[in-house]
Amino acid sequence: MSKLGLWGLKKSPWVYHLAAAPCNNCDIEILELLTPRYDVERFGVVLVGSPRHADALLVTGVINRKSLPRVLEVYEQAAKPCLVICIGSCTCNTHIFRNSYNVVGPYDKHLPVHAYIPGCPPKPEAMILGVVKALSKL
Amino acid sequence: MSGFWQGAWTGWRLAFSLLVFPGFLFSVVIGFVLSWVDRVVTARVQYRKGPPFVQPFADLFKLLLKQTIVPEGASRLVFLLAPMLGMISMTITAVLLFNVNLNPQGSFVGDLIVLVYLFALPPLGLIIGASASRNPLSAVGASREMTLYFGYELPFLLALVVPIIKTAQVSGGIWTIRLGHIVMAQQQAGPFLYSVSGVIAAVLVLLAVQAKLGLVPFDQAEAEQEIMTGVYAEYSGVALAMFKITRAMMLFLLPLFLITVLWGGFGDWWAILKFLAIVVLVILIRNTNPRLRIDHALRFFWLLLGGFGILAVILAYARL
Ligand code: SF4
Numbered sequence: 001m002s003k004l005g006l007w008g009l010k011k012s013p014w015v016y017h018l019a020a021a022p023c024n025n026c027d028i029e030i031l032e033l034l035t036p037r038y039d040v041e042r043f044g045v046v047l048v049g050s051p052r053h054a055d056a057l058l059v060t061g062v063i064n065r066k067s068l069p070r071v072l073e074v075y076e077q078a079a080k081p082c083l084v085i086c087i088g089s090c091t092c093n094t095h096i097f098r099n100s101y102n103v104v105g106p107y108d109k110h111l112p113v114h115a116y117i118p119g120c121p122p123k124p125e126a127m128i129l130g131v132v133k134a135l136s137k138l
Numbered sequence: 139m140s141g142f143w144q145g146a147w148t149g150w151r152l153a154f155s156l157l158v159f160p161g162f163l164f165s166v167v168i169g170f171v172l173s174w175v176d177r178v179v180t181a182r183v184q185y186r187k188g189p190p191f192v193q194p195f196a197d198l199f200k201l202l203l204k205q206t207i208v209p210e211g212a213s214r215l216v217f218l219l220a221p222m223l224g225m226i227s228m229t230i231t232a233v234l235l236f237n238v239n240l241n242p243q244g245s246f247v248g249d250l251i252v253l254v255y256l257f258a259l260p261p262l263g264l265i266i267g268a269s270a271s272r273n274p275l276s277a278v279g280a281s282r283e284m285t286l287y288f289g290y291e292l293p294f295l296l297a298l299v300v301p302i303i304k305t306a307q308v309s310g311g312i313w314t315i316r317l318g319h320i321v322m323a324q325q326q327a328g329p330f331l332y333s334v335s336g337v338i339a340a341v342l343v344l345l346a347v348q349a350k351l352g353l354v355p356f357d358q359a360e361a362e363q364e365i366m367t368g369v370y371a372e373y374s375g376v377a378l379a380m381f382k383i384t385r386a387m388m389l390f391l392l393p394l395f396l397i398t399v400l401w402g403g404f405g406d407w408w409a410i411l412k413f414l415a416i417v418v419l420v421i422l423i424r425n426t427n428p429r430l431r432i433d434h435a436l437r438f439f440w441l442l443l444g445g446f447g448i449l450a451v452i453l454a455y456a457r458l
Contacts, residue, residue, distance in 0.1 A: 005203025011196035039186040041177070044193050049366035052207060052374040055200065079205045079374035 012044035016054035022061030026088040056083040062090040160236035169386030170194035206375030220267030221380035224260030228387040239404035242318040271372035279368020283359035289439035290349040296447025297342035321403040329402035335453035355427040
């Protein structure tokens with residue numbers, strides 16, 4: 001990775017919001033990030049509509065038998081390097097759905113995860129902190 | 139031997155003007171600064187702070203580093219060549235426009251028709267690339283882009299007839315489409331904008347510029363909320379960067395073109411203020427309007443603006 005490209009990646013992470021069966025609460029907190037109060041465009045974060053443009057997948061929700069193949073497909077469609085950032089307790093450790101019949105475990109069993117942001121839902125500040133930590137690891 | 143050196147010098151100057159100033163490098167840098175202005179003004183309108191100055195450059199370097207994916211089943215060659223079409227045509231446009239403005243008497247041939255065709259190439263590249271990408275959302279985007287292109291081209295061309303008529307009136311009945319003559323006529327008789335037909339023509343060109351840039355209310359081809367950035371949906375990495383570069387250059391060159399044909403050319407330093415005024419106007423229109431439906435946009439361009447275009451031509455003919 002060239003230095004300039006790495007700098008660009010840190011300064012302009014475009015995020016794709018991948019909602020895999022969440023309760024919708026985490027999603028609303030993600031959208032909160034784009035509002036004037038938090039304005040993550042200050043850091044170059046832009047919400048993109050196509051996984052091909054994504055530098056980070058913000059995944060929410062507990063992964064189950066139905067959503068797993070879709071999630072994997074979206075991850076494969078994303079142009080690499082692409083971070084996976086788990087938002088919410090559902091994604092980190094399957095939360096209260098742990099013993100459900102169709103839950104197939106937390107994300108890190110299936111995908112390389114770069115940051116865990118626990119909380120139900122996590123605060124927007126926590127999400128910003130998590131993304132910053134994931135980027136500074138690069 | 140001196141002939142050889144002269145040839146080398148001419149070649150070097152040509153390469154310099156295409157690649158550095160006023161061609162590729164210069165217009166890309168200015169275009170990126172303008173796209174930063176666009177994002178910051180948009181943010182301010184929404185009571186946000188907006189991205190830092192280096193943001194467009196960070197976006198570019200990141201895209202250059204990323205993987206470029208060619209979708210399965212897509213036509214590889216066409217898919218990867220399409221983004222270059224717009225970039226090359228905008229580079230040539232930059233050279234033509236600057237030469238006309240810095241040296242209107244110059245003997246090289248740069249006329250209105252050439253520029254109209256050069257400005258038609260970026261949407262064409264977009265349509266070709268999107269159609270080659272084998273994505274249903276891109277196909278919808280491509281068809282919308284095509285409809286929109288046919289829509290805005292009618293008032294755009296009608297509006298461009300106005301400076302031609304006015305140039306003929308100023309220069310005593312000699313019909314010409316040379317950009318140099320249009321600029322010189324404006325230096326003689328004042329900018330064409332300061333007349334009724336000039337104002338109508340400028341508004342028409344401004345709306346066509348809005349549509350050419352794919353900004354709201356005419357961003358149907360890439361509507362994020364409906365078709366996931368439509369025409370760009372399958373592009374990633376370097377190919378997407380080329381589209382971003384083309385877009386940035388257009389943000390620089392289209393207002394420049396408007397100034398050249400209707401607002402007195404780029405002769406003095408006032409031109410920079412005029413230029414910024416047009417850019418800010420475009421950004422404000424973008425931020426205060428909803429997206430039109432594609433058939434409404436077509437009707438708007440053909441019936442309403444087409445009518446105004448004909449009116450502008452008649453008024454220009456009547457020396458108003
Ligand atoms: S972590 Fe909590 S808020 Fe987020 S999706 Fe799961 S249950 Fe909903």
